[in-house]
Amino acid sequence: xxxxxxxxxxxxxxxxxxxxxxxxxxxxxxxxxxxxxxxxxxxxxxxxxxxxxxxxxxxxxxxxxxxxxxxxxxxxxxxxxxxxxxxxxxxxxxxxxxxxxxxxxxxxxxxxxxxxxxxxxxxxxxxxxxxxxxxxxxxxxxxxxxxxxxxxxxxxxxxxxxxxxxxxxxxxxxxxxxxxxxxxxxxxxxxxxxxxxxxxxxxxxxxxxxxxxxxxxxxxxxxxxxxxxxxxxxxxxxxxxxxxxxxxxxxxxxxxxxxxxxxxxxxxxxxxxxxxxxxxxxxxxxxxxxxxxxxxxxxxxxxxxxxxxxxxxxxxxxxxxxxxxxxxxxxxxxxxxxxxxxxxxxxxxxxxxxxxxxxxxxxxxxxxxxxxxxxxxxxxxxxxxxxxxxxxxxxxxxxxxxxxxxxxxxxxxxxxxxxxxxxxxxxxxxxxxxxxxxxxxxxxxxxxxxxxxxxxxxxxxxxxxxxxxxxxxxxxxxxxxxxxxxxxxxxxxxxxxxxxxxxxxxxxxxxxxxxxxxxxxxxxxxxxxxxxxxxxxxxxxxxxxxxxxxxxxxxxxxxxxxxxxxxxxxxxxxxxxxxxx
Numbered sequence: 190x191x192x193x194x195x196x197x198x199x200x201x202x203x204x205x206x207x208x209x210x211x212x213x214x215x216x217x218x219x220x221x222x223x224x225x226x227x228x229x230x231x232x233x234x235x236x237x238x239x240x241x242x243x244x245x246x247x248x249x250x251x252x253x254x255x256x257x258x259x260x261x262x263x264x265x266x267x268x269x270x271x272x273x274x275x276x277x278x279x280x281x282x283x284x285x286x287x288x289x290x291x292x293x294x295x296x297x298x299x300x301x302x303x304x305x306x307x308x309x310x311x312x313x314x315x316x317x318x319x320x321x322x323x324x325x326x327x328x329x330x331x332x333x334x335x336x337x338x339x340x341x342x343x344x345x346x347x348x349x350x351x352x353x354x355x356x357x358x359x360x361x362x363x364x365x366x367x368x369x370x371x372x373x374x375x376x377x378x379x380x381x382x383x384x385x386x387x388x389x390x391x392x393x394x395x396x397x398x399x400x401x402x403x404x405x406x407x408x409x410x411x412x413x414x415x416x417x418x419x420x421x422x423x424x425x426x427x428x429x430x431x432x433x434x435x436x437x438x439x440x441x442x443x444x445x446x447x448x449x450x451x452x453x454x455x456x457x458x459x460x461x462x463x464x465x466x467x468x469x470x471x472x473x474x475x476x477x478x479x480x481x482x483x484x485x486x487x488x489x490x491x492x493x494x495x496x497x498x499x500x501x502x503x504x505x506x507x508x509x510x511x512x513x514x515x516x517x518x519x520x521x522x523x524x525x526x527x528x529x530x531x532x533x534x535x536x537x538x539x540x541x542x543x544x545x546x547x548x549x550x551x552x553x554x555x556x557x558x559x560x561x562x563x564x565x566x567x568x569x570x571x572x573x574x575x576x577x578x579x580x581x582x583x584x585x586x587x588x589x590x591x592x593x594x595x596x597x598x599x600x601x602x603x604x605x606x607x608x609x610x611x612x613x614x615x616x617x618x619x620x621x622x623x624x625x626x627x628x629x630x631x632x633x634x635x636x637x638x639x640x641x642x643x644x645x646x647x648x649x650x651x652x653x654x655x656x657x658x659x660x661x662x663x664x665x666x667x668x669x670x671x672x673x674x675x676x677x678x679x680x681x682x683x684x685x686x687x688x689x690x691x692x693x694x695x696x697x698x699x700x701x702x703x704x705x706x707x708x709x710x711x712x713x714x715x716x717x718x719x720x721x722x723x724x725x726x727x728x729x730x731x732x733x734x735x736x737x738x739x740x741x742x743x744x745x746x747x748x749x750x751x752x753x754x755x756x757x758x759x760x761x762x763x764x765x766x767x768x769x770x
Contacts, residue, residue: 190376190457192367193303194449197316198432199360200276205320207312208361208432209278209442211299211449277301277431278442286446290454297450299442311340311366319344319362328360331381333374341370343380347388350399351435357399359435363387365452376456383455387448394436470696471703474749475589536651537577539688540584540695541681546651551658553670553678558628558660559585560671561736562743564603564621568611569632572596574654575610578630583608584695585677587703589747603627625662632656671736673698705730706744711756 195210278301279285285300303309315335323334324346335341343365348358363384367373433441469477537543544552559565559582567575576595583591594601596610600617603626611617613631621627635655669675680686680694712718712726727733732741 190367190372190453191369192365192373192453192456193308193312194452195312195316195364195366196278196432196445197320197362197364198276199320201355203276205317206276207302207316208276209299209301209445209449210303210312211297211446211453212303212308213453214296214298286443288446288450295454297446297453299446299449312364314339315342315344315364315366316362318342319346319364320360331377331384333377335366335370337368337370340366340368341373342366343373343377345381345384345388347392349392349395349432349435351395351430352399352402353430361391361432372460375460379456379459380452383452387445391432391436394438398435398437470700471747471749471752472588472699474751475587475747478750536571536574537581539691540581540677541688541691543578543581544678544681547656547658549678551656553674554660555582555628555630555658556585556674556677557670557736559607560674560743561739562590562607562746563625564607564609564627566609566611566617566621566627566629567632568613568615568617568629569654570613571632571654572610574632579608579610584692585699587699587744587747589749590744591747622659623661625660628658628660630656630658669734669736671734671740672731673702673740674736702740702744703747705732706741706748707752709741710745710748710753715756 191213193210193212196208198206198208200206285298287299288297289295290297303312318334319332319342323332323342323344325332329347331343331345333341333343344362345364346360346362349361350357351359365373365380365384433439438444537546547555555565565582567578569575572595579593579595583593591608592606593608594606594610595608596612598612598615600611600615600621601609617629622629633655635653676698677695680691686694708730709723709726713723718726724733727738727741732738
């Protein structure tokens with residue numbers, strides 16, 4: 190975690206002072222923390238807390254390095270320091286403490302002040318605010334403050350018992366400073382618990398010293414018997430004692446270093462950043478609803494081992510690929526395995542491949558009918574071919590708009606499916622053949638073997654087929670068509686885009702137009718706006734053309750039930766509250 194943890198003290202002579210701070214270094218150590226080990230101080234302490242292991246090693250400079258570092262330090266002058274080290278944690282020649290995190294190669298460095306002037310200013314300002322104006326009621330407890338320029342601060346103020354201090358206690362604070370406000374707020378419970386534990390330990394040690402001193406020489410009675418002395422003269426002769434003296438712990442700063450270093454390490458490990466892809470798409474919601482419906486159906490089965498009677502009509506699949514292969518097959522496991530086998534033997538590999546095979550004009554007519562919601566009929570002997578064609582064409586539509594009967598021995602009405610596969614001998618009603626709301630693709634044996642180039646292996650090539658696309662309302666070549674169709678064709682003709690990139694373009698285009706469908710649905714179905722306002726909205730959405738309007742109305746049928754119910758509930762709630770008032 191990129192933060193600084195510091196221990197601050199309010200001195201009666203000099204005001205708020207920073208005693209000890211620990212910071213994170215991702216780069217080589219600064220000049221104030223050397224790299225040479227003194228032979229007499231090469232003790233290595235191992236600490237394991239919360240599953241995190243760190244090695245803390247006391248580092249030191251040569252006397253010349255220590256002197257230069259001390260002279261160039263941005264800390265306060267010696268004249269501003271208490272004579273009894275009340276405002277100082279480490280000795281003048283002490284370089285600080287360094288801990289190495291072996292997992293991340295991060296160093297945690299502790300000293301009295303940050304060596305960087307900007308960091309020193311930030312910590313200094315946070316120290317002053319934590320012990321002056323930014324305090325909670327009772328002057329003891331946690332508080333949050335800060336801004337974007339000087340960072341955000343979690344501060345916990347507390348008192349330490351001191352038999353020689355005014356009021357028998359001295360004021361301290363532990364602050365955590367970082368620039369990420371959200372991260373620091375989310376870490377509040379963790380920081381509060383761990384810092385409260387450090388404070389309790391310090392207060393416990395100081396209380397024992399205070400009670401021992403009071404038992405040996407009670408200060409309250411002595412002060413009552415002492416003649417009155419002006420406060421200014423009295424406090425000049427009673428400088429603050431160091432925290433090591435108050436707690437009677439010579440290893441206090443080393444212990445604080447390990448505690449602060451572990452705090453930074455643990456707080457940074459408990460919260461991780463994750464890439465959020467936003468709200469679920471309509472296709473995801475529809476898939477979840479379909480899975481929920483299948484689960485309810487499976488739970489409703491009585492578990493009898495008797496096989497169901499064959500259905501007279503093939504099963505319609507809405508937004509899914511589970512379906513019946515023929516009128517004689519009705520068990521879902523068989524359909525599932527049939528579908529997997531057909532997917533493996535698919536002939537059409539992508540929309541670009543289909544466009545190359547059918548031709549630009551035939552593909553545009555077919556794609557126009559698909560996007561408009563008209564019935565798409567394929568007549569062929571090869572079931573694999575029909576299934577692969579539907580698998581490719583359905584990628585242009587939202588899942589909720591897809592209703593497929595992969596293969597049937599009889600014609601099915603358009604209200605039951607918009608993708609229908611038929612065997613060649615099935616008779617299609619004449620009014621369907623002449624209808625402008627249907628398109629027929631007949632797969633015939635090719636008259637010449639070289640009619641289409643060989644794109645794949647011989648067994649999967651389309652050389653042996655001839656595709657005839659007809660409709661009662663053929664799409665004129667000069668017709669503008671829906672906007673999304675033009676964008677799809679532009680992506681397919683762009684050879685710089687791979688098939689995977691084109692697939693992602695389709696996803697983005699579908700989501701863009703589904704957002705327009707949502708706006709139109711709320712505007713017309715929920716708010717019941719007049720036609721004039723609806724036309725203005727369509728102009729704003731860039732969908733005022735006739736084909737775009739038809740497409741939006743068809744795609745509106747693919748909205749998920751979750752979205753519709755949520756929208757209706759949010760719209761009705763203000764009305765119900767107003768009626769109550």
